[in-house]
Structure formats: C-alpha cells, structure tokens
Amino acid sequence: MANETKARARSGGSEQRPGRRYNTRYVRKPRYCQFCSDKTLVIDYKNTTLLRKFTTEEGKIRPRRQSGTCAKHQRTVAREIKRARHIALLPFTGGTWEEKIR
Amino acid sequence: MHNYELVVIIHPDLDDEAIEQALDRIRGWIIESGGSIDKTDKWGKRRMSYEIQKQNEGIYYLLEVSMPPTSIAELERNMTILEPVMRHMVVAK
Numbered sequence: 535m536a537n538e539t540k541a542r543a544r545s546g547g548s549e550q551r552p553g554r555r556y557n558t559r560y561v562r563k564p565r566y567c568q569f570c571s572d573k574t575l576v577i578d579y580k581n582t583t584l585l586r587k588f589t590t591e592e593g594k595i596r597p598r599r600q601s602g603t604c605a606k607h608q609r610t611v612a613r614e615i616k617r618a619r620h621i622a623l624l625p626f627t628g629g630t631w632e633e634k635i636r
Numbered sequence: 637m638h639n640y641e642l643v644v645i646i647h648p649d650l651d652d653e654a655i656e657q658a659l660d661r662i663r664g665w666i667i668e669s670g671g672s673i674d675k676t677d678k679w680g681k682r683r684m685s686y687e688i689q690k691q692n693e694g695i696y697y698l699l700e701v702s703m704p705p706t707s708i709a710e711l712e713r714n715m716t717i718l719e720p721v722m723r724h725m726v727v728a729k
Contacts, residue, residue: 579727580698593685621643621725622684622694 567604577610579617582624589615593625637671638728640701640708644715645694645723648681655695658720662699665714671703688722700729 569575577584588596588603588611595615598608618624644662646655663673679696688694703711708726715724 617725617727619685621645621696621723622686622688625685 565602567602567607569607569610570604577607577614579614579621579623582618585611585615585618585624589624593627637702638705639674640703641727641729642699642701643725643727644697644699644721645684645688646697647689647720647722648691648693648695650695650720654720658718659697661718662711662715662721665711666699666701666703669703669707669711671701671707673699673701675700691722694722 569577575584579585588601590596595612598605601608601611603611615624619626642662644659646658650658659676666673675698677698677700679698681693681695684692684694712724712726715721
C-alpha cells in the first residue's frame with residue numbers, strides 16, 4: 535500500500551489510471567458492531583429510542599455501511615424495526631416531514 | 637404451549653368499560669383455546685407514528701400469553717373482526 539501511494543505521488547496524481555483496484559487516499563475506519571461488543575443490549579421492537587438510531591430522519595432503515603452493525607444483528611434490527619412500524623411505534627416514512635406539516 | 641407477546645391498539649374514544657370488555661373477549665379466546673395470560677401491561681394512550689383509522693392516538697396494551705401455536709391463526713382472525721381493536725400483533729418470544 536505504501537508503495538502505491540509513492541508511485542501515485544511520483545506520477546503527479548493528475549492522470550487517471552484505468553483499472554486501478556482501490557483508492558489509496560481513502561482509509562477505512564475500524565468498524566465494530568455495538569450489539570456484538572455489548573451482549574446485554576437486546577434488540578426489541580418496544581425499545582424505540584434504540585431503534586430510532588438505526589433509522590434515517592425519514593424513517594428508512596439505515597444500511598449496514600452507516601450503522602456499522604454486523605450482518606446478523608442488522609437482520610434482527612431490520613426485523614424489529616418492521617415490527618415497530620406495524621404497531622405505529624415507528625413511521626413507515628416521513629417522520630420529520632410530517633411533523634413540520636402539522 | 638409457546639410464549640407469545642400480543643400487542644393490541646384499541647380505539648382512543650372508548651371508555652374504560654368498553655376497553656375492559658374488549659380485553660375480556662380476547663382473554664376469553666385465549667383461555668378457551670387452552671392458553672393462559674401471564675401478564676397484562678397497559679402502556680396507555682400514545683401518539684401513533686401514522687394514522688390508523690383516521691386516529692392519531694391509540695390505547696396500547698401488551699399481553700404476555702402462553703397458548704398452543706395451532707390456535708394463533710384463529711385468535712388473529714377473531715381479533716381482526718373485533719371492532720374496538722384497531723391493530724394487533726402477535727410475536728413469538
């Protein structure tokens with residue numbers, strides 16, 4: 535990786551090389567799943583304050599790349615959000631938008 | 637026998653007597669099928685995230701129930717017919 539950055543610096547960085555596999559400028563933050571690190575945290579449809587962190591402002595379920603949860607826990611989060619939506623604890627859509635209208 | 641959680645949203649304009657009547661009917665169906673009610677939790681009147689039957693509020697009840705899985709379908713069918721219940725959900729624990 536270090537070699538490639540040097541090579542890029544030498545070439546000036548202005549020319550676009552086709553077929554380059556990854557962007558060396560971008561360093562990924564270490565990800566962790568908060569449910570894996572804290573086993574006592576139970577994902578439940580009744581706990582709306584927790585579930586709200588995993589939805590966007592419009593009420594969509596946040597993707598894994600934003601929320602940082604592992605695949606297993608993302609599935610349970612998604613399931614519990616859908617349950618909470620069914621009994622109107624969470625909005626299907628337009629949470630904040632609707633508040634503004636009223 | 638399995639454990640289930642049953643969430644019921646009841647129409648907000650009903651008085652206590654009518655609510656109790658509706659809950660008693662639900663309890664009756666559960667006991668009839670050979671189940672039992674372990675806990676009844678009243679969440680009270682809550683604002684809902686979206687309108688259900690043109691209502692912005694609903695009275696929430698959470699029942700913790702143990703009953704045979706074969707009679708869940710019948711219970712759900714009965715609850716959709718029961719008028720004061722605006723929305724219900726059965727979740728296996």
